[in-house]
Amino acid sequence: MVRVSQSKSAKVVGVLALQGAYQSHAKVLDTLDVGSQEVRTPQDLASIDALVMPGGESTTMSQLLESSELFEPINKLIHEGMPVFGTCAGMILLAKKIIDGRADQVSFAAIDIEVQRNAYGRQVDSFEADLEIEIFDDSFHALFIRAPRIVKADQTVETLAELNGDIVLAKQKNVLVASFHPELSPDSRIHELFIKEI
Numbered sequence: 001m002v003r004v005s006q007s008k009s010a011k012v013v014g015v016l017a018l019q020g021a022y023q024s025h026a027k028v029l030d031t032l033d034v035g036s037q038e039v040r041t042p043q044d045l046a047s048i049d050a051l052v053m054p055g056g057e058s059t060t061m062s063q064l065l066e067s068s069e070l071f072e073p074i075n076k077l078i079h080e081g082m083p084v085f086g087t088c089a090g091m092i093l094l095a096k097k098i099i100d101g102r103a104d105q106v107s108f109a110a111i112d113i114e115v116q117r118n119a120y121g122r123q124v125d126s127f128e129a130d131l132e133i134e135i136f137d138d139s140f141h142a143l144f145i146r147a148p149r150i151v152k153a154d155q156t157v158e159t160l161a162e163l164n165g166d167i168v169l170a171k172q173k174n175v176l177v178a179s180f181h182p183e184l185s186p187d188s189r190i191h192e193l194f195i196k197e198i
């Protein structure tokens, strides 16, 4: 079932709903002044002004993007400038290069970063950290779950937050990515930042 929520604003943010933590994103969006639309088919793209790609399993999402025939139309929209926000697995889907991906894994190559899947090691599969984000007055409590690591970024990529020398929140043109899960923190400032772009 496609879930559509209405709001005062005319803008609608799509949430890629093939797999993963998409419901948490929709909940955060519902608290802000935007409507949200789950995206499962190419038809769902008609009404959206921006798109969130959630955390989950990027290899599975890659396969489902192809079988649902969403990959091509989403690719076109992103490269035409539609604002897009990828978290964790969503960031992997947007990266120019994926290390330790599956051989047949696709990506939108929409942000000039290289990401390594599951790069923070087994014993620290999940961890939490308070991030200092320059544009915010105080720190953001972030959850990292089997997080990908940004191992390389072009100098045109804007760093919004770092953790122990790694970029963890970055932006390039219409593309915002986080290696953590802002939708799981009770703090909507990063989603608000994204919505300002629309």
Ligand code: GLN
Residues within 6 Å of the ligand: 054, 055, 056, 057, 058, 059, 087, 088, 089, 090, 092, 117, 118, 145, 146, 147, 148
């Ligand atoms: N390790 C997952 C992947 O490669 C990402 C983890 C997540 O989104 N929490 O897709």
